[in-house]
Amino acid sequence: MRAQKVFPAGVTRATIERDPHPIYIRSGEGAYVTDIDGKRYLDLNNNFTTLIHGHCFAPVSDAVLRQVREGSCFANPTPHEIALAELLVERICAAERIRFVNTGTEAVMFAIKAARTFTGKPAIARFVGAYHGAYDWAEMGQNGRVGHPGNGSAASPGYGGQPQAVADDVILLDFNDGETTEDLIISNAGRLAAILVDPMPSRAGLLAPKPGFLARLSRLAAEHGILVIADEVLNLRQGYSGASPRYGLCPDLVTAGKIIGGGLPIGAICGRQDVMSVFGSSDGATRLSQGGTFSANPLSMVAGLAAMQSLQATDFQRLEALGDDLRHRLAQVARKHGARFCVNGAASLFRIHARADIPTRYADAVETAQQGEISRSLVRHFREHGILLPMGAAACLSTPMGHQEIDLIVSVFDDFLDEHPEWQEAASQ
Structure with missing residues (x-):
């Protein structure tokens, strides 16, 4: 309510996610942030890919x-x-x-x-x-x-x-x-x-x-x-x-x-x-x-x-190896469930698409209304399980992350497909 009294639409950046309202952050450390209610999240946004070393480096x-x-x-x-x-x-x-x-x-x-x-x-x-x-x-x-x-x-x-x-x-x-x-x-x-x-x-x-x-x-x-x-x-x-x-x-x-x-x-x-x-x-x-x-x-x-x-060639190589592993494992999970999802990206960047084939043109990447609903459901599921996944934008890894964080991301995606079998067929439409 305070923000709505001073900002148009209650926010001061168009990129703030409001589903149903913004998550206000109190602090960040390493790969994680903590909101004003004390809930901790793995941050895959990193202020829109800015914080390659995570928070409070x-x-x-x-x-x-x-x-x-x-x-x-x-x-x-x-x-x-x-x-x-x-x-x-x-x-x-x-x-x-x-x-x-x-x-x-x-x-x-x-x-x-x-x-x-x-x-x-x-x-x-x-x-x-x-x-x-x-x-x-x-x-x-x-x-x-x-x-x-x-x-x-x-x-x-x-x-x-x-x-x-x-x-x-x-x-x-x-x-x-x-x-x-x-x-x-x-x-x-x-x-x-x-x-x-x-x-x-x-x-x-x-x-x-x-x-x-x-x-x-x-x-x-x-x-x-x-x-x-x-x-x-x-x-x-x-x-x-x-x-x-x-x-x-x-x-x-x-x-x-x-x-x-x-x-x-x-x-x-x-x-x-x-x-x-x-x-x-x-x-x-x-x-x-x-x-x-x-x-x-x-x-x-x-x-x-x-x-x-603090970003030497070996640091980029390590991030890319983590990214390759994550993209491969997410794709494996989708195939295991027979789900029509694909994952693309490079180095420390990735994006999960609610479609079967990796897009090569902008027209292919634009979501239908149904695919948008699926993506919002995916983002909510990640948030409920302690991960901030950007909606309609590139997600990214940071140097504090390791195999524990990769395992968590893969596990939450697996859980999502377990809990939402109805999206599997719908994603192909």
């Missing part, structure tokens, strides 16, 4: 406490931003230069602006169903027109009052449809500044790219003077160097966020030196202004550095 907490005693923010730069940038440049192959911002939305927004400034062209292409934050051009088409992706026409406005001019400069593409994608890019090449792509679109269903699809996209863009922006705000957690290298994508710009802030607000635009020079060059010329009161604030910088220094 000691190196991050210690770094933040040390820094807050020395100052939370300044108008001047600090050495901490250089240290985190150096680490990211060393790891992300496309990152020759970096600019820090406060959110993933800002990172995508400025990456698009940089591409326009560098190429002198206004339009972008993006994939239907993918999520890239709240910048008008980036969010156009994120809910898509199922069955009509990339039909050659501009996207439709995403909300009432959104200018048609925004839609006119966004070309919708269908992820994994190589032929149509190529046709649309070639026919619009003269006005395309960039192709915005999540290497594994999470909101669109955690779609795995077909072999060669992203490499083909990179070649096509290079041939036509179009920049590729890889949105790895979420998917950077797929490996030591991120997601693009494992799928053959060669981006000109990479947007990062979430795990690089250690649980504090952050975003980053990373990219080729010549493209990034639009933000400023050695001769002092600036073609694109970018600032922010809290950009590169020392608390986010020290938290991010501590988190990333």
Whole structure:
């Protein structure tokens, strides 16, 4: 009741799950959170994949406490931003230069602006169903027109009052449809500044790219003077160097966020030196202004550095092995029950779909009303058994998790299929 008196609809983020009401959290430790009523949950959300080390990770907490005693923010730069940038440049192959911002939305927004400034062209292409934050051009088409992706026409406005001019400069593409994608890019090449792509679109269903699809996209863009922006705000957690290298994508710009802030607000635009020079060059010329009161604030910088220094190649390998085991065992459980469920994902990410076959296109991943009911029932079952499973989004593992947590997840899914045999046939409809 208190929240409803001060927030529209009682929440201050559209992403808060209300089924039937939000769960208010008191604290978190490791892989678990505790709500204000004292109930403990295994957290498979981790603030939308941000907390790769889980909650209250000691190196991050210690770094933040040390820094807050020395100052939370300044108008001047600090050495901490250089240290985190150096680490990211060393790891992300496309990152020759970096600019820090406060959110993933800002990172995508400025990456698009940089591409326009560098190429002198206004339009972008993006994939239907993918999520890239709240910048008008980036969010156009994120809910898509199922069955009509990339039909050659501009996207439709995403909300009432959104200018048609925004839609006119966004070309919708269908992820994994190589032929149509190529046709649309070639026919619009003269006005395309960039192709915005999540290497594994999470909101669109955690779609795995077909072999060669992203490499083909990179070649096509290079041939036509179009920049590729890889949105790895979420998917950077797929490996030591991120997601693009494992799928053959060669981006000109990479947007990062979430795990690089250690649980504090952050975003980053990373990219080729010549493209990034639009933000400023050695001769002092600036073609694109970018600032922010809290950009590169020392608390986010020290938290991010501590988190990333604690993520070595072996840590990513261990998380991926846990993820592989979990996805395999969940699929085994579904087969054991003859249930029409599938599991997809990569590295530390996974998603359970109430359908028989793993989706490869956004249109395949969009739930029917009945599948949505099944998914809500699954999320409720997990919550009742002490696990927070995101609804309609990627679930994730964190470094504090081990085989005990994997066993628990599998067991709860097994229990769900035992208790709800009626969903098994319905999921196939």
